[in-house]
Amino acid sequence: xxxxxxxxxxxxxxxxxxxxxxxxxxxxxxxxxxxSQRSKHxxxxxxxxxxxxxxxARELRAGLDxxxxxxxxxxxxxxxxxxxxxxGAWAAHSLRVLRSAETGSVPVETDLGHLAAVAATxxxxxxxxxxxxIPARNGIAHLPSLGSVAVRAGANTVPVLGIDGALFVxxxxxxxxxxxxxxxxxxxxxxxxxxxxxxxxxxxDDLDPYRNCHRLDAADRLDRAAxxxxxxxxxxxxxxxxxxxxxxxxxxxxxxxSLVPLSAGQTTRGVNAxxxxxFGSMLVSPPVDGxxxxxxxxxxxxxxxxxxxxxxxxLHDDNSExxxxxxxxxxxxxxxxxxxxxxxxMGVAGFxxxxxxxxxxxNVDFAHFEFARxxxxxxxxxxxxxxxxxxTDAGIxxxxxxxxxxDEWLAEPVPAxxxxxxxxxxxxxxxxxxxxxxxxxxxxxxxLVKAWRTGDKPPAGTMPMKVIPSESRALVENVRLDLVGxxxxxxxxxxxxxxxxxxxxDAAPSASSGDLTYAREQYAAxxxxxxxxxxxxxxxxxxxxxxxxxLRRLRPSPATTALxxxxxxxxxxxxxxxxxxxxxxxxxxxxxxxxxxxxxxxx
Amino acid sequence: xxxxxxxESDLVDLGEIGLDKLGRLDGPALxxxxxxxRDDAARPQDALxxxxxxx
Numbered sequence: 001x002x003x004x005x006x007x008x009x010x011x012x013x014x015x016x017x018x019x020x021x022x023x024x025x026x027x028x029x030x031x032x033x034x035x036s037q038r039s040k041h042x043x044x045x046x047x048x049x050x051x052x053x054x055x056x057a058r059e060l061r062a063g064l065d066x067x068x069x070x071x072x073x074x075x076x077x078x079x080x081x082x083x084x085x086x087x088g089a090w091a092a093h094s095l096r097v098l099r100s101a102e103t104g105s106v107p108v109e110t111d112l113g114h115l116a117a118v119a120a121t122x123x124x125x126x127x128x129x130x131x132x133x134i135p136a137r138n139g140i141a142h143l144p145s146l147g148s149v150a151v152r153a154g155a156n157t158v159p160v161l162g163i164d165g166a167l168f169v170x171x172x173x174x175x176x177x178x179x180x181x182x183x184x185x186x187x188x189x190x191x192x193x194x195x196x197x198x199x200x201x202x203x204x205d206d207l208d209p210y211r212n213c214h215r216l217d218a219a220d221r222l223d224r225a226a227x228x229x230x231x232x233x234x235x236x237x238x239x240x241x242x243x244x245x246x247x248x249x250x251x252x253x254x255x256x257x258s259l260v261p262l263s264a265g266q267t268t269r270g271v272n273a274x275x276x277x278x279f280g281s282m283l284v285s286p287p288v289d290g291x292x293x294x295x296x297x298x299x300x301x302x303x304x305x306x307x308x309x310x311x312x313x314x315l316h317d318d319n320s321e322x323x324x325x326x327x328x329x330x331x332x333x334x335x336x337x338x339x340x341x342x343x344x345x346m347g348v349a350g351f352x353x354x355x356x357x358x359x360x361x362x363n364v365d366f367a368h369f370e371f372a373r374x375x376x377x378x379x380x381x382x383x384x385x386x387x388x389x390x391x392t393d394a395g396i397x398x399x400x401x402x403x404x405x406x407d408e409w410l411a412e413p414v415p416a417x418x419x420x421x422x423x424x425x426x427x428x429x430x431x432x433x434x435x436x437x438x439x440x441x442x443x444x445x446x447x448l449v450k451a452w453r454t455g456d457k458p459p460a461g462t463m464p465m466k467v468i469p470s471e472s473r474a475l476v477e478n479v480r481l482d483l484v485g486x487x488x489x490x491x492x493x494x495x496x497x498x499x500x501x502x503x504x505x506d507a508a509p510s511a512s513s514g515d516l517t518y519a520r521e522q523y524a525a526x527x528x529x530x531x532x533x534x535x536x537x538x539x540x541x542x543x544x545x546x547x548x549x550x551l552r553r554l555r556p557s558p559a560t561t562a563l564x565x566x567x568x569x570x571x572x573x574x575x576x577x578x579x580x581x582x583x584x585x586x587x588x589x590x591x592x593x594x595x596x597x598x599x600x601x602x603x
Numbered sequence: 604x605x606x607x608x609x610x611e612s613d614l615v616d617l618g619e620i621g622l623d624k625l626g627r628l629d630g631p632a633l634x635x636x637x638x639x640x641r642d643d644a645a646r647p648q649d650a651l652x653x654x655x656x657x658x
Contacts, residue, residue, distance in 0.1 A: 099641075
């Protein structure tokens with residue numbers, strides 16, 4: 001028998017909407033978002049009940065029955081377990097497997113049975129006497145947010161019993177203190193910090209089978225030294241956030257539950273990720289210091305907040321065409337991704353805005369650079385988003401709120417050299433991105449090549465442009481940016497390196513001769529170096545971007561206008577000529593192409 | 604658009620629902636909310652990755 005209850009919709013009060021639009025959101029706002037996530041998880045479970053193949057639903061029902069038993073006596077506890085981010089990750093993954101949108105790595109019964117493990121965790125926390133079967137994989141059974149236990153090899157399910165406070169999994173008694181590691185039992189470790197009366201308690205999740213929802217390489221079990229290092233980073237990051245970024249800290253304390261460490265082998269640089277399936281969980285690579293962790297937490301939690309809001313209301317239509325330039329990625333993005341990036345980097349700009357005025361910060365120039373860099377880029381993107389025509393009414397209001405905050409920040413002075421260096425970094429990325437992802441109309445490129453050979457002016461008119469998405473989805477290394485960072489954050493060391501070319505080359509082994517000359521601010525020589533590099537490696541985008549920056553530093557000219565405005569046209573014509581055995585001077589060709597008008601890129 | 608009273612979501616609030624009733628819930632509001640869940644389940648999730656916090 002079905003039950004048509006008068007279900008209330010979730011609401012987003014105006015005050016919370018405004019807080020979120022301005023880039024923030026307090027603990028109350030986060031509570032509202034968490035409540036909506038719990039409803040989403042329950043809807044997913046409801047959908048799983050209907051979608052489960054015959055014979056598999058009982059695995060799901062066993063978990064739901066036990067959760068219902070917990071809920072009857074301890075509703076808050078059941079609610080707390082259900083809102084856990086990795087419950088969302090599990091439910092979303094299981095649904096996608098059932099709908100064939102993703103491939104499962106285990107039998108569907110194992111996925112569906114995971115709700116019993118969630119329920120067992122709730123029953124354990126409630127101190128219930130209970131019995132339930134939970135899934136096992138490769139000799140391991142997992143109790144979400146508690147730990148993993150070794151079980152019989154080959155078992156697909158194992159019994160969990162709670163009797164008078166004693167816990168047994170597959171016949172093995174678990175320690176009374178579930179945070180104590182012992183043979184066969186691996187507890188989930190937690191990171192804690194308190195500062196200024198505000199505490200944070202995070203799971204350092206290297207166990208949950210659904211923690212890899214971020215689609216990167218989540219680390220397996222960390223050793224004690226790695227856990228201690230994470231705790232030290234949290235000890236450094238949390239006071240910084242609480243003291244100087246209280247609004248962000250309060251939201252993070254209210255909503256962040258789980259840090260999933262990225263495999264150390266993946267990268268040593270700061271790559272982090274957030275899944276819209278798992279509000280309150282983020283994947284973070286081992287941070288180099290507390291400040292790096294602090295800004296990563298701010299950035300990723302911005303994604304989480306926006307993702308949860310988008311689960312409640314539509315801010316844009318469902319146009320998913322990857323066609324927009326995002327100054328923080330190497331690939332074209334759909335509008336939703338662009339908005340997400342803008343919101344996240346708005347948090348980053350807000351972080352550095354405060355950091356630069358904080359006496360405790362060692363290097364204020366670096367904070368100025370980062371603030372200048374990200375406020376400009378976000379501002380540029382917001383203009384594109386507004387003009388896209390894809391925002392809903394609520395989306396228009398939301399972006400207006402973002403813009404209002406940003407306008408205040410744009411009015412704030414930033415001392416030299418940060419603005420010029422930030423402009424260089426922006427143009428460096430934009431030039432490479434256009435060459436990488438935009439393809440001019442081949443027929444018109446042929447016409448340009450013909451005109452060049454005959455010494456004519458380029459044909460007039462707008463050149464159609466097509467977006468060709470690249471394979472890479474994230475930022476790639478940019479050694480020129482690394483050198484700028486070194487110049488700003490460690491000026492003494494950078495000056496030493498400039499006096500020692502061999503040491504400079506050692507410090508930046510992937511830097512080209514052009515990059516090193518450019519770093520020394522020898523721009524005429526850098527132009528010469530980049531010209532030679534382009535002749536030797538004509539398809540290397542980074543040489544073209546380097547030439548662009550060096551030429552502009554020497555003197556803005558028609559060539560720099562072309563290379564900044566439509567480098568992909570210069571690049572395409574050059575490649576065609578080189579393919580025919582000709583080697584025009586790159587900047588002479590750019591100068592000739594300055595009058596070209598690129599069309600609006602289309603997918 | 605007047606947002607003075609805030610925004611109403613298609614997402615229904617299941618916070619007060621007994622879990623033993625979850626499988627038997629029905630009705631147009633629930634169906635609207637489930638539609639979004641189904642849409643999400645029909646496509647792979649793209650994690651939002653790539654922030655480089657270390658220069």
